[in-house]
Amino acid sequence: MDSPSKIIFNPCENKENQYIAILVNGLEKHGYDVNRLDDFLSSMKHFQSIKLLHLNWFENLDDSSATSMWKSYFRKLVVLAAVKFGKKKLVWTMHNRLSHEKKSGELSRALTGKIVSQADAIVIHSEVSRDILRSQYPNLKARVIHIPHPDFVDVYGQMLPESNENKNEKLKLLFIGAIKPYKNIELLTEVVKGFSDSVHLTIAGNPNSEAYRVELQKLAEKVPNISLDLKFIPDAELPSYIHQSDLLILPYSLESSLNSGTVILAFSYGRTVICPRIGTIADLNAGDDVFDYSYEQESEHLKALEKQILKAVTLHQTNPNSLIEKGHRMRDLVLKKNSKQVVTDSLIKLYESLLN
Template sequence: MDIIFNPPENSENQYIRILVDQLRERGYQIHSLDNLLSAGRTHFRSIRLVHLNWFENVDDSSFLVALRSFMRKMVVLTVIRFSGKKLVWTMHNRASHEKKLSFFSRTLTWFLIRWSDRIIIHSRQTEYLIRAQYPSATQKMVYYPHPHFIGAYQQPESKSGENGTTLSLLFTGMVKPYKNLELLIRVVSEFKDTVHLTIAGRAVNPSYEQELRWLGSAASNISLVLKFVPDEELLELISACDALVLPYDMASSLNSGTVILAFSCKKTVICPEIGTITDLGERQDLTFHYRYKNPEEHANALRQQIKKAVRLKQENPNTFTRLGQQLYNYVQAENSPEKAGDLLDGTYRLLTESKK
């Protein structure tokens, strides 16, 4: 079956590669969305289904750029809708992380929810959100856990035991304002030499990079690696830390592939109670989780969880090895890529073989 899975590849996101590989193993021919309208009538007619990821995101670097991106995406959605092709959309976030021109993203989300034949969700929080805000879309939801990354990387041996009693924390991912890194730097700097933090990832723009470098320069216990981090280097950084710290914005975040990556590498996390965390159920206690309502509460809650982690590290450094192993065992059993591939395959076939 010829389908579009967008994006079909992403060198910085193994999630895409894992799912595309699963689909190809099941006989799907994967095509790029960019060629839907430009590759000719025969190609257009051959496409049975379109699956979109993060399609609601709009570049908000300027109004004209955002408007152009929005209009292009609306044309694509309209063509998909009125050509009768089946549309599947994965809802990754509660709302767009881009705040300046969020109207465009909200509008795209509105159309995606109404025009999608199925909405893929990776957390139960997403289900509750859709039920509350878009009750008519409830029947479209298909839940499966975010696939793990076990085997996607060549994992080095953990080196966290080499840190002595110092708690070693790592933030990794695209470095953007919604990830509350300014707050993280401020809180971690209070702990002096009992905590060391590494922030690794490419900054969204040079001005934000400079802002973080200025903030980090005042703290001797913070290292900044503000660049694209290749897989091999990323895994070395993860192996050297005790835990990943991910102070996400709860107003926009639902799922986190980085949390699943941490568990896949036998690491626990310090993280707000986003959907990926609450889906753990009673296993949430294997992580350092918290909730907040405003920036002040966030700083206090994050501070308390880091204090708890410092105390556990000083009492018994092996605690983090135990927590990481238990989380690894959980995602290995519950978040298999094969399960995700089977559910996607079943969803696609149900849609394309129906008379609707």
């Protein structure tokens, strides 16, 4: 580019998710001047200098109280109005099928509708998102661009070398990430209770509230084959947590979940997953290297999850190395299909098509 284009990428930093850093660093290396959304209306000069805004999770609202939720909603409406008034290019990334927050769900959906109607382009991380958008917004005019979620290979440090120790122990499952109710931790606890002789589960991450932390501690007290590590896991410790597991287990809800950075994280560090067939899983088309499953009703989720755990236990007992081999093949696959360089190049190509 002749001169740096000033854009807003929101959020432009997130200490809990290197996804943002990967994309922002790629944009800045290419010459984009990446700015914060908070400064968008700081002055007329700055407002006029911004050419494009790219919004992530913008539809999520602060639902800590009714007042906060409505304040959050109206502030975001003001931003959208300013984007329209200033004739700025608008890009939105569709991360979820629905908002995960129950209290603000209806208002969040209304805001999503406004974003979709105004967007020049919508980035999707999985092909199924295209069908969801078309069914929810039949008059959709925005360009829909499929750009995969970037891999996390070496982002949190190098993958630790494998060893042959403890191969005959219990199957070691790991749930890692922000601990929130929609991630079905209670369901996972209930299922693992039935595998006391063959499975050990570690749940690692920071609960979204103190009340939820206490609730999970009470649940785990009754299940001896579960260990809780309810704290924020520093980036530097992630490779070790993943390395100490045989595979990750992520029983997300098919009702709202669509993409998962944690799934990509697991694959990036050589571990496969037990996970519903969300968009991230479907796109990779990995066959037997992933323990994916579907269900029609939430009441069927427990049995579907139980079946995949049993499958993994059987494989672990008959061929202890097989799960690690699957994980390493998944690492190779995301390096090919989710390359950080390809992802950032695709984003830059999209921006340039909108700005030129």
